[in-house]
Amino acid sequence: MADTILVVVEQQQGKLNRASWETIAAGQTIAAATGWALEAAVVGASIGEVAVEVAGKKLAKVYAIDAVVLGAYTPDAFAVALKQLVEAIQPKLVIMPHTYQVRDFAPKLAASLGRSLISDCIAFRKDDTSGQLLFTRQMFQGKFAADVTFQSEAPWFATFQNGSFRGDHAEDGAAPAPVEAFAVTIADGVVRNKPEAWFKEAKAAVDLTQAEIIVAIGRGIKEEKNIAIAQALADALGGEVAASRPICDNGWLPMDRQVGSSGQTVAPKVYIALGISGAIQHVVGMKGARAIIAINKDAEAPIFEIADYAVVGNLFDIVPPLTEEVKKARAGA
C-alpha cells in the first residue's frame, strides 16, 4: 500500500467541472495533514489536454485513462477502469467530487473492491491525538453533522460535496506534474448501459438568474393556493417567485422556477426563503445570494445557518403584513 491520495477529477467533453478543482484542493489539504503524496486521475476519451491542465496543479503525478469506451459515461466502464487503476497503484485514499456522475459509479467501485465509501463529505480533519482521519458529512437533511471514520483496510473512498473546498485554493505546482497513460482493458459485454446525449427539457420561460429579488417558497407553503401570498410579496418588491423542489414536483410551479442542484443557480441581491428547510441540494442553488432572509417556524431549520436575517415564525402570520409594509414603503419612496 502506497502512502498516496488519488483524486479522480471529472470532465465532460474535454472540460473539467468546478468540483474537480475543489476536490484537488481537498486532496492538497488532506496531503498536508497526512504527509501523503497526491496524485490525480482523468478518465474519458481524448482527454490528453485535460490531463495536462490538471498537471499544472501541485500533484505528484497525473494518470490519464484514455479509452474510446470511456467517452460516453457508463457506470460499468468507469467502475472497471478505476478498479484497475486502484489495484495497480494501491492508494490509501481515493477522493472524488459528489456529483451526479460520481454517485452513480463510486459505490459500485468501492463495493467491487470490498471497501467502503464515505459519501457527500463537507470537511476533513485529522485528530492530533488519535491520528484518526475524520470525514464530516451532513445527516438528517443537514439538521446534524457527523464525524465518520473508516473501519477497514485501505483503500478508502470518499466523495466531497460541491463547495466544501474552494477550487481557487487548489495550488499550482512549481513545475507541471508528469502525466502517465494508464491502459485499461474493458472486455466486450462489460458495459451494459447505452447512454444517449444530454438534453434540456423545454426552454425556460423565466430567467431567474437575472432577478434581483427572489421570493422562494418551500413545502411550508402547504397548499397551492397559498402561493398567491408569496406572489403578492414578490410583486410588491418587483421580484420573482421561485421554489424548492417539492413545490415543482407537485406541479404547483413550473420546473424553471426551481432553485437548487437540479434546478437553477441564482445569486440575487436578496433571497427571501419562506418555509424552506435548507437542504443542501437547495442551498447550493442560492447560497451565492448577497443577502438571505429566512422565515421558518422551526428555529433549528438548517436554512438559518446561512441566513443573514432570520425570522422564526409562521410565514402566514408574517408575510401578509410584510407585503403591506413593502407597499407602503414603496408608495412613500
Next chain:
Amino acid sequence: MKILVCMKQVPQKDAPLKLNEAGTWIREEVSYEVNEPDAYALEEALRQKEKHTGEVVVITSGPARSQQVLREALAKGADRAIHLEDDAFVGLDAFNTAKAFAAAIKDEQFDLIFTGLQSDDYGFAQTGVILAELLGWAHATIIMQIEKTEAGIRVKRELEAGYFQYVDMPTPAVLTIQSGINKLRYATLIGIKNAKNKPMRKVAMAEVASAIGPNLQKIERLYVPQKSKQTQLLEGSPGEIAKKLVDKLRNELRAI
C-alpha cells in the same frame, strides 16, 4: 414484471430531533414516515405492474416500528412484503444493508429492483448501487421515467442543472428513483382492509448474519453543525417583524 421496492422508515420531516446521551445517534422516540423518494419508487412499481402485469414486493429492514411502511405499501397495492426485523439493522452501513437485502432475496427472481435515490436520515445514496454490484446487475440512478422495451428498459436519468439523459439498459436491473417521477396515490379504505391478509415474511438477523460483516465505516460523533454566518434574529409581533424587515430591505440591502 416482478419488481422489488426497497423502502425505509425515517424520522418525519417536521419531527424535532434530539441527540442521544452519547452523541452518536438521535433519540429514537420521534414520529416516523416513509422516506420520500421510496414512496415515489413504490408508486412507480405499482404503475409498471398496472401496465405490464406482474408482482410488486416491498422490503425494509429495521425494528418493529418500521413494519408500518410495509403495511402502507401493501394498502396502496403491493402484493407482499419482506421485513428484516431487528433493532440492529438501523446501525448498518450501506454495504451491510445491501448485503442483508441480497441475502434475504436470494431465492427470488426479480426483473427490477427500485430504491429511493437516498434516505433522509443517513443520505448515503449508496444502498441501491451496491445491491446492483452484489447481484451482478446493471443499474442507473436518479431516474425520472421508465419504459419497457423489447430488450429491457429505457430510463430517463436526471442530471445536474436541469439536464436529462435517456439510457437503454438490460434487465434485471436496479434503479434508484428520484422524487417527482410520478404523482403519489393514497391508500383506499378497501386497500387498507385487504393489506391485512397479504403475506409478510419476517427475516431475523440470524438468517442474514452470515452474509454481513462488521461495518466498514463508523459515526464517531453526531452534533449540531456550527453556524458559519452572522445572523440577525428579528423578533416581535408579525407587524413589528414586518416593519423591521422593511427597514433592513430599505436601509441595509437597498432593495426598496
